[in-house]
Amino acid sequence: MKRLAVLTSGGDAPGMNACIRAVVRKGIYHGFDVFGVERGYEGVIDGLFRPMGLNSVAGIIQHGGTMLKTARSERFTTAEGFAAALRQLRQMAIDALIVIGGDGSMAGAARLAAAGIPTVVIPxxxxxxxxGTEYTIGFDTALNTVLEAVNRIRDTAASHERVAVVEVMGRSAGHIALMAGLACGAEAILLPEHPTDMDDICRGLKQTYQRGKLYSIVMVAEGAGKGFDVAAQIAERTGFKPHVTVLGYIQRGGSPSALDNIMGSRMGALAVDTVIQGNVNRLIAFRQGQLVAVPYEQAFADKRGIDLALYELASILAI
Amino acid sequence: MKRLAVLTSGGDAPGMNACIRAVVRKGIYHGFDVFGVERGYEGVIDGLFRPMGLNSVAGIIQHGGTMLKTARSERFTTAEGFAAALRQLRQMAIDALIVIGGDGSMAGAARLAAAGIPTVVIPxxxxxxxxGTEYTIGFDTALNTVLEAVNRIRDTAASHERVAVVEVMGRSAGHIALMAGLACGAEAILLPEHPTDMDDICRGLKQTYQRGKLYSIVMVAEGAGKGFDVAAQIAERTGFKPHVTVLGYIQRGGSPSALDNIMGSRMGALAVDTVIQGNVNRLIAFRQGQLVAVPYEQAFADKRGIDLALYELASILAI
Amino acid sequence: MKRLAVLTSGGDAPGMNACIRAVVRKGIYHGFDVFGVERGYEGVIDGLFRPMGLNSVAGIIQHGGTMLKTARSERFTTAEGFAAALRQLRQMAIDALIVIGGDGSMAGAARLAAAGIPTVVIPxxxxxxxxGTEYTIGFDTALNTVLEAVNRIRDTAASHERVAVVEVMGRSAGHIALMAGLACGAEAILLPEHPTDMDDICRGLKQTYQRGKLYSIVMVAEGAGKGFDVAAQIAERTGFKPHVTVLGYIQRGGSPSALDNIMGSRMGALAVDTVIQGNVNRLIAFRQGQLVAVPYEQAFADKRGIDLALYELASILAI
Amino acid sequence: MKRLAVLTSGGDAPGMNACIRAVVRKGIYHGFDVFGVERGYEGVIDGLFRPMGLNSVAGIIQHGGTMLKTARSERFTTAEGFAAALRQLRQMAIDALIVIGGDGSMAGAARLAAAGIPTVVIPxxxxxxxxGTEYTIGFDTALNTVLEAVNRIRDTAASHERVAVVEVMGRSAGHIALMAGLACGAEAILLPEHPTDMDDICRGLKQTYQRGKLYSIVMVAEGAGKGFDVAAQIAERTGFKPHVTVLGYIQRGGSPSALDNIMGSRMGALAVDTVIQGNVNRLIAFRQGQLVAVPYEQAFADKRGIDLALYELASILAI
Known part of the structure; x- marks a missing residue:
């Protein structure tokens, strides 16, 4: 194997640049020609390959986003687009393609693998x-961004003795809401994976207020309800006038945290090793404190929900 | 004059704690008994006065919000509430009341002044x-918070080659949108004080895109339109799919910036000097690089809009 | 068991407050009377116990340092001081003492355990x-602080085309230097655990400079040499004029990262569960992605050095 | 006038990029051909001119340092080097040179002006x-960086009940130490412009400690003494064991603050206007809240020390 390509796909995430840097430098170190593909699978279809030298990834590790840009590709899901992508990869004589992205990107990589293009996916x-993995690059930075935002909101909430509702990302998964809620000591956390009893929550808010708490933070994953709706329900049941912040896209950017850059670097390096060892068509996964390479089908089968024990812990600690 | 009271009123702002600290310590230094009133004019009515010693303001200068809490007081605008407030101030034998707040708070202080209670207002x-003033405590921290948020959003916008719409505070005044827009190099700024030509803006966005700009930032003061509406209009006219962030309450909190703590400290100290000199019933104002004490009527008469030359500059620099 | 005490000992670390909060609230939740001891073992000797209610730990989770204060206690290492500590703990009828600190603190807790006071240590x-543990509370925040500092230094280094030497904490252990060096893409990392070949490092700096790198970061654990000495050696061998930053105490403070607050909360909660289950005289340890309670002797026996594979990875990625 | 060049000289400062962007874009807007010179006067001598288009300054406003790089040029102070610089500027047919830098850079610009090359300096x-000016670009970011560092150090100082000595930049001028000291509420500030009575300072530290202060911050401008020496003197006189942080180069970098980007943008734009109006050979200065263009000789004559009233205020507020 001699020619390696790398792309980022789906939503961007802080730490992707550290990961690209690791793939490029470790690839070159082991004798590969490395190519970056711009704009994800869109760029594969359009042939946006560019050779990556050692200096091409200098000065990027501290930046959020992805230097290779990213996109969600409709075309890649069509027979025609997929065929064009295959054609480009073959024409460029790419021996293995490393894809940095989410589960949609892994599905794409699995299709390429099935069509004979060796791929490795980095979460x-x-x-x-x-x-298939306990960790995805970008999660830690997002948690810290939410935490920092809540710390600001807290000042105002405490000064006005108010309830602050904070809506965070997470349509079908509440990981950000749960872990950020635990980290910031939220009084209530609303998750898509868990039924919410607004009466119960409002009872809690009133009780803690009577006991002397100055303010309360209610963390809402977008999949569990709109922040403004939740605030309206709280207002109706308690008479408090919650204020609402929808954190939106600030959660996606920012200079990567140490953990995301470390994980990005390590995962990128392991992806190259995995290619060298011929263990392709696998997800680089973090499991029980270790990085391992897991075959796609095994990864897809290993659905991971939130840890309800942590949800319960957050409730106990916020009493 | 011997007994000084201080309160914070209206919305909280970073730097208020530095200001309270300055009033308390400089007051004590000059021989005053200083009292803090909790929860703004509400607390005056309810008699929430507490004596402030030197140590009462230790360890607060680095925190956003206000240690004295704040509130908007409906009762204070009624004859009954106002009378109760006067009664409390007289009963406590307060010789001068220092009010830290916005223009509503200044109106309240002016009413108290007219009723015979010497007051000084800090913006x-x-x-x-x-x-009446070119600067209000908290503005600089808010600008930096918006700037930092935009820097995060920029990462994602650049990675996805998108338009990012950022809605910031400012119902009737566009100072935050204008100055943060200038500081972050926004491609377009929508202000309540200035008509917006969406066709013109969208033409600009398309031109810069064709010229090779990776992304654009559109800064919207809430008084100029809802971020989501602006995004919809841009989408319709350009085919871009802007993403929207509503910064909300994170703009109000956060550890104060150096400038806000310096201004808070200096303004608090000058308020005490103003009381000592008997120059009461004035606004502590920043004008032409200097702090001065301006009589209320003069301050109210001195309406200040945004600086349209800066708006024009921001447009030129974003080409 | 009914009466629980908690203290922080040794150097302070961000996340200790989240941990104290977890011990107090989970303790109360399970029916314990919880006491906080001020100033570590010094406070045990001096009887600085104070009852902790639910509200006593409100509004602390976002702050660095420790609300219980901390100290290094010489007296506790003397027979007399130790006897006094035992006396105080017995007089207060403490059923279990939870100690948050480093290995010196664990040694103290093991001595108390041997003398019949049940203890649990949180790293x-x-x-x-x-x-005995792969993770200690405060490590992640320190890494992020170093990373942020290096990102600032990078701006100046890049503008001046210089070598920047950054000295970080770590007298006998290079974990901070190694992991922060990996996270920031340092060109060279000097560790106390690993011999440093300055000729080799300087050759590398010159090569990358000739290849076009604008600047280089050299990360030095204090145990591997003084930053200024390292800079002098580089200057002598290369002709570059490195500038030096000694990060010092800023590494110890700061608002805790999400991970430190999550780990602090989880470890604090598990310490209480461990007491309930009677599994005392153990270290709460993070191992292979899981929290477990490990007997002290086993923990002490499990010396953990740095991961040399990561050192090698950092070298490869910095080419 | 048709051809404009811009360079950054001396130490880099956050906000320089916003300033370069303003010069380039406003210059192009008014029909100039704009050239960037790399590495300050060194680059003039070496002919490192590059044409700057609108896109050349995209995506730089959020970065510290200077995209044009900077240097201190020994050669430019020699007759030979200066002659070479003149030759290059004439050969490039530069009609005006805009220099962003400190007083050494202004001296260089004044020499060029005397030799017939129109120049404008931005502080x-x-x-x-x-x-000649009350403000220089980069000052505000540096203050905020120091403030943030002190806020971290404060956590540890408070947890250990210690004195923290913080050494900041400022060989001959104590502006950073004074204003950052005021902003963070330092208990003592040591300035090169003002005699320091260590006995007096130590008496103050002991008194506040006896009164119950948990910790003290001593801010030292490097021109007033080495942080470690100051700590030793405090230790000797008080018995406290101060810990020391030397902030060093982190003060020079970092994403620019809002104020620095606004000032950088406005000053850059005014420099171009000044060239258009033919008012060359001037310093763009901030005075009494306004930007003005001041002839060099007038600027050099207008020495500005620190404001001793603020020094006194800082002392009163730290009691």
Missing amino acids: GTIDNDMP | GTIDNDMP | GTIDNDMP | GTIDNDMP
Whole structure:
């Protein structure tokens, strides 16, 4: 194997640049010609390959986003687009393609693998909602961004003795809401994976207020309800006037945290080793404190929900 | 004069704690008994006065919000509430009341002054929309918070080659949108004080895109339109799919910036000097690089809009 | 068991407050009377116990340092001081003492255990240099602080085309230097655990410079040499004029990262569960992705050095 | 006038990129051909001119340092080097040169002006120690960096009940130490411009400690003494064991603050207007809240020290 390509796909995530850098430099170190593909699978179809030298990845590790740009590709899901992608990869004589992205990107990589293009997937998405792995690149930075935002909101909430509702990302998975809620000591956390009893929550808010708490933080995953709706329900049941913040896209950017750059670097390096060893068509996964390469079908089968014990812990600690 | 009271009123703003600290310590230094009133004019009515010693303001300068809490007081605008407030101030034998807040708070202080209670107002609001002064405590921290948020959003916008719409605070005044827009190099800024030509803006977005710009930032003061509406209009006219962030309450909190703590400290100290000199019933104002004490009527008469030359500059620099 | 005490000992670390909060609230939840001891073992000797209610730990989770204060206690290492500590613990009828600190603190807790006072230790030190556990509370925040500092230094280094030497904490253990060096893409990392060949490093710096690198970061653990000495050696061998930053105490403080607050909360909760289950005289340890309670002797025996594979990876990625 | 060149010289400062962007874009807007010179006066001598298009300054406003790189040029102070610089500027037919830098850079610009090359200087240095202007680009970011560092150090100081000595930049001017000291509420500030009575300072530290202060911050400008020496003197006189942090180069970098980007943008734009109006050979200065263009000789004559009233205020507020 001599020619390696790397792309980022789906939503961008902080730490992707460290990962690209690791693939490029470790690839070159082991004698590969490395190519970057711009704009994900879109760029494969359009042939946006560019050779990556050692210096091409200098000065990027501290930046959020992805230097290779990213996109969601409709075309790649069509027979025609997929065929064009295959054609380009073959024409470029790519021996293995490393894909940094989420579960949609892994599905794409699995299709390429089935069509005879060796691929390796590195989990990169802030949502941490990928099967087969306990960690995805970008999750830690997103948690810290939410935490920092809540710390700001806290000042105002405490000064006005208010309830603050914070809506965070997470359509079908509540990892960000749960872990950020635990980290910031949220009084209530609303998750898509768990039924919410607003009466119960409001009772809690009133009780803690009577006991002397100055303010409360209610963390809402977008999949569990709109922040403004939740605030309206709280207002109706308690008479409090919650204020609402929808954190939106600030959760996706920012200079990567140490952990995301470390994980990005290590995962990128392992992906190259995996190619060298011929263990292709696998997900680089973090499991029980270790990085391992897991075959796609095994990864897809290993659905991971949130840890309900942590949800319960967050409730106990916020009393 | 011997007994000084201080309160924070209206929305909280970073730097208020530095200001309270300055009033308390400089007051004590000059021989005053200083009292803090909790929860703004509400607390005056309810008699929430507490004596402030030197140590009462230790360890607060680095925190956003206000240690004295704040509130908007409906009762204070009624004859009954106002009378109760007067009664409390007289009963406590307060010789001068220092009010940290916005223009509503200044109106309240002016009413107290007219009723015979000497007052001094320190401008404190993140919106920088107060008559009579070029600066209000909290504005600089808010600008930096917006700038930092935009820097995060920029990563994602650049990776996806998108338009990012950022809605910031400012119902009737666009100071935050204008100055943060200038600081972050926004491609377009929508202000309540200035008509917006969406066709013109969209033409600009398309031109810069064709010229090779990777992404664009559109900064919207909430008084100029809802971020989501603006995004819809851009989508319709350009075919771009803008993403939207509503920064909300994170703009109000956070550890104060150096400038806000310096201004808070200096303004607090000058308020005490103003009381000592008997120059009461004035706004502590920043004008032409200097702190001065301006009589209320003069301050109210000095309406200040945004600086349209800066708006024009921002447009030129974003080409 | 009914009466629980908690203290922080040794150097403070971000996340200790989340841990104290977890011990207090989970303790109360399970029916314990919980006491906080101020100033570590010094406070035990001096009887600085204070009852902790639910509200006593409100509004602390976002702050670095420790609300219980901490100290290194010489007296506790003397027979007399130790006897006094035992006396105080017995007089207060403490059924179990939870100690948050480093390996010195664990040694103290083991002595108390041998004398009949049930103890549980939670690993808290920014250095991550404790036997028996892969993680200590505060490490992640310290890494992020170093990373942020290096990102600032990078701007100046790049503008001046210089070598920047950064000295970080770590007298006998290079965890911070290694992991922060990996996270920031340092060109060279000097560790106390690994021999340093300055000729080799300087050759590398010159090569990358000739290849076009704008600047280089040299990360030095204090145990591997003084930053200024390292800079002098580089200057002599290369003709570059490195500039030096000694990060010092900023590495110990700061608002805790999400991971440190999550780990602090989880470890604090598990310590209480461990007491309930009677599994005392153990270290709460993070191993292979899981939290477990390990008997002290086993923990002490499990010396953990740095991961040399990561050192090698950092070298490869910095080419 | 048709051809404009811009360079950054001396130490880099955050906000220089916003300033370069403003010069380039406003210059192009008014029909100039704009050239960037790399590496300050060194680059003039070596002919490192590059044409700057609109896109050449995209995506730089959020970065510290300077995209044009900077250097201190020994050669430019020699007759030979200066002659070479003149030759290059004439050969490139530069009609005006805009120099962003400190007082050394202004001296260079004045020499060029005397030799017939129209120049305009924009004050850019974190030290705020330039004659003729109340503000220099980079000062505000440096203050905020120091403030943030002190906030971290504060956590540890408070947890250990210690004195923290913080050494900041400022060889001959104490602006950073004074204003950051005021902003963070330092208990003592040591400045090169003001005699320091260590007995007095130590008496103050002991008194506040006896009164119950948990910790003290001593801010030292490097020109007033080495942090470690100051700590030794405090230790000797008080018995406290101060810990020391030397902030070093982290003060020079970092994403620019809002104020520095606004000032950088406005000053850059005014420099172009000044060239258009033929008012060359001037310093763009901030005075009494306004930007003005001041002839060099007038600027050099206008030495500005620190404001001793603020020094006194800082002392009163730290009691």
